[in-house]
Amino acid sequence: MAPAHACHRHVMLSGNVYRTVSDRCWDVPKRLADFTGMGLARQVLSPMPELLSYWLETGDAQPLLRYINEQTAGMVAAAPDRLVGLGAVPLQDLGLAVAELSHVMGVPGFAGVEIGSNVNGVPIGDPRFDPFFEACDALGAAVFVHALRPAGMDRLVGPPPLQQVLAYPTDVGLAAASVLTSGLMKRYPRLRLAFSHGGGTLGLLLPRLEQATRVFPALGDLPSPSAQARTLFYDTLVFDDATLRYLILLFGASQLMVGTDYPFNFREEAPVARLAAAGLDPSVQVQLAYRNAERFLGLDAGLR
Amino acid sequence: MAPAHACHRHVMLSGNVYRTVSDRCWDVPKRLADFTGMGLARQVLSPMPELLSYWLETGDAQPLLRYINEQTAGMVAAAPDRLVGLGAVPLQDLGLAVAELSHVMGVPGFAGVEIGSNVNGVPIGDPRFDPFFEACDALGAAVFVHALRPAGMDRLVGPPPLQQVLAYPTDVGLAAASVLTSGLMKRYPRLRLAFSHGGGTLGLLLPRLEQATRVFPALGDLPSPSAQARTLFYDTLVFDDATLRYLILLFGASQLMVGTDYPFNFREEAPVARLAAAGLDPSVQVQLAYRNAERFLGLDAGLR
Numbered sequence: 046m047a048p049a050h051a052c053h054r055h056v057m058l059s060g061n062v063y064r065t066v067s068d069r070c071w072d073v074p075k076r077l078a079d080f081t082g083m084g085l086a087r088q089v090l091s092p093m094p095e096l097l098s099y100w101l102e103t104g105d106a107q108p109l110l111r112y113i114n115e116q117t118a119g120m121v122a123a124a125p126d127r128l129v130g131l132g133a134v135p136l137q138d139l140g141l142a143v144a145e146l147s148h149v150m151g152v153p154g155f156a157g158v159e160i161g162s163n164v165n166g167v168p169i170g171d172p173r174f175d176p177f178f179e180a181c182d183a184l185g186a187a188v189f190v191h192a193l194r195p196a197g198m199d200r201l202v203g204p205p206p207l208q209q210v211l212a213y214p215t216d217v218g219l220a221a222a223s224v225l226t227s228g229l230m231k232r233y234p235r236l237r238l239a240f241s242h243g244g245g246t247l248g249l250l251l252p253r254l255e256q257a258t259r260v261f262p263a264l265g266d267l268p269s270p271s272a273q274a275r276t277l278f279y280d281t282l283v284f285d286d287a288t289l290r291y292l293i294l295l296f297g298a299s300q301l302m303v304g305t306d307y308p309f310n311f312r313e314e315a316p317v318a319r320l321a322a323a324g325l326d327p328s329v330q331v332q333l334a335y336r337n338a339e340r341f342l343g344l345d346a347g348l349r
Numbered sequence: 350m351a352p353a354h355a356c357h358r359h360v361m362l363s364g365n366v367y368r369t370v371s372d373r374c375w376d377v378p379k380r381l382a383d384f385t386g387m388g389l390a391r392q393v394l395s396p397m398p399e400l401l402s403y404w405l406e407t408g409d410a411q412p413l414l415r416y417i418n419e420q421t422a423g424m425v426a427a428a429p430d431r432l433v434g435l436g437a438v439p440l441q442d443l444g445l446a447v448a449e450l451s452h453v454m455g456v457p458g459f460a461g462v463e464i465g466s467n468v469n470g471v472p473i474g475d476p477r478f479d480p481f482f483e484a485c486d487a488l489g490a491a492v493f494v495h496a497l498r499p500a501g502m503d504r505l506v507g508p509p510p511l512q513q514v515l516a517y518p519t520d521v522g523l524a525a526a527s528v529l530t531s532g533l534m535k536r537y538p539r540l541r542l543a544f545s546h547g548g549g550t551l552g553l554l555l556p557r558l559e560q561a562t563r564v565f566p567a568l569g570d571l572p573s574p575s576a577q578a579r580t581l582f583y584d585t586l587v588f589d590d591a592t593l594r595y596l597i598l599l600f601g602a603s604q605l606m607v608g609t610d611y612p613f614n615f616r617e618e619a620p621v622a623r624l625a626a627a628g629l630d631p632s633v634q635v636q637l638a639y640r641n642a643e644r645f646l647g648l649d650a651g652l653r
Contacts, residue, residue: 196503202476242557252592264510
């Protein structure tokens with residue numbers, strides 16, 4: 046990182062400024078000070094997705110990800126009742142990924158890992174990743190899928206932020222759809238898998254995919270995509286009350302949990318207040334605010 | 350075309366079967382016989398998108414599209430009170446496209462044209478297409494945007510139909526977003542532009558795009574994407590009642606109109622009955638069933 050304005054640093058990748066971030070990325074007391082205003086009791090820390098480094102040689106990626114996991118472990122250890130960690134694993138090498146997963150799951154305070162929506166262009170539902178998901182299943186690791194190096198970049202007309210704004214949710218939607226069409230949850234029914242940004246565009250792909258299973262013989266054996274989708278988790282990071290209510294209808298009130306993108310600029314400032322503002326039943330607010338996250342993270346069963 | 354089973358033909362492209370289609374594609378009496386069961390009084394004919402042929406040399410594309418337009422004109426002339434035509438234009442050459450548009454708009458029974466969601470990978474909001482949209486604006490031509498050769502193909506895990514099922518709505522969503530981010534409707538506010546498949550994934554991109562205009566200085570001058578989206582038209586072809594109601598909330602009851610994908614396999618069988626089944630107010634059903642389509646097509650002002 047390189048110095049930037051007060052309390053900020055430039056994240057440098059290959060000598061260029063990738064993103065300018067606030068010290069709330071690594072300063073635990075400052076994070077905790079923000080809890081009250083945001084209505085939070087606990088946060089889950091996950092790596093900035095671009096750091097997942099699937100495109101690096103494994104000899105470079107593995108030590109970098111180990112370093113990131115150690116930093117996350119240090120932050121969680123500083124506030125073990127307030128912070129939970131998600132690790133990073135080098136999915137460009139499934140053997141190394143499983144090894145790092147096993148390591149991370151032995152470190153106090155980790156609930157699982159964050160992975161990208163694709164690995165060097167291959168969506169995460171592709172069966173080649175089964176050994177990794179089998180290990181997640183065996184170890185009880187929660188898997189949070191975040192957009193990364195998305196599809197659709199050549200369909201954008203406008204400034205660079207449109208990557209995050211439009212292509213990220215597009216890639217998350219296609220990644221979630223790939224999980225449904227490959228039958229990943231049929232192979233590993235205990236897997237706990239969550240998708241960023243409300244599942245991106247999945248919601249609007251789902252009814253069409255459901256109808257397609259009734260029309261195309263090649264899709265006739267697919268377990269109901271809508272039923273499958275109700276076994277996945279999603280965050281609430283959609284910035285719109287009507288959209289949140291629509292996702293609850295599609296995915297079920299048991300599958301959504303607060304997401305923030307904190308502390309980046311493009312974040313939800315009042316994630317808990319939004320649940321009330323959206324006019325959700327108090328019991329549904331409790332589910333979305335923490336009950337579902339406890340289930341996804343395995344906190345209900347007791348974190349190591 | 351090559352013979353297939355009874356009442357069907359294979360559409361042959363470069364010597365391969367592209368799709369097997371029913372004779373309802375070209376048999377006007379058979380189409381009209383289906384009106385009653387579908388609850389229809391009038392249909393709009395548009396070319397099978399793959400025939401738009403943006404990837405052909407213009408010397409091949411222009412005569413092919415002219416032939417298609419002549420076939421459409423012949424069908425419309427056989428039932429001028431029941432059928433309306435949308436033409437095809439070679440958008441790989443804007444001069445030829447404007448010339449064919451002018452020709453088509455002089456043929457009785459044409460309300461406008463169908464175009465692809467992208468032209469050889471360039472989304473239709475790109476300002477390079479402004480001369481075409483300027484001509485549409487000047488001629489009062491309705492423009493129906495249908496998915497074509499979509500982005501996201503490398504993110505699919507499953508059989509070939511997933512192109513239509515998942516990548517088509519993805520590409521339509523990104524195409525509609527490109528119209529919003531490029532400010533096309535600000536440049537041509539009278540333009541009448543409609544998107545297939547309920548706008549594809551646009552609905553779930555829109556709240557995030559709206560929030561982005563408040564966060565990213567580079568997007569700060571963009572006219573409200575949500576307000577812009579309420580000036581575009583969309584079809585109702587989403588196969589789900591909750592989704593249809595969500596789109597009405599987002600886009601407005603004045604902007605949706607019945608779509609069918611008739612007579613292809615992956616179609617809506619009872620498009621009008623679905624409006625009632627979705628629990629829409631009778632006045633909204635009237636808007637979606639024909640009032641909005643009349644406005645989009647310019648039928649309210651009287652078709653030539």
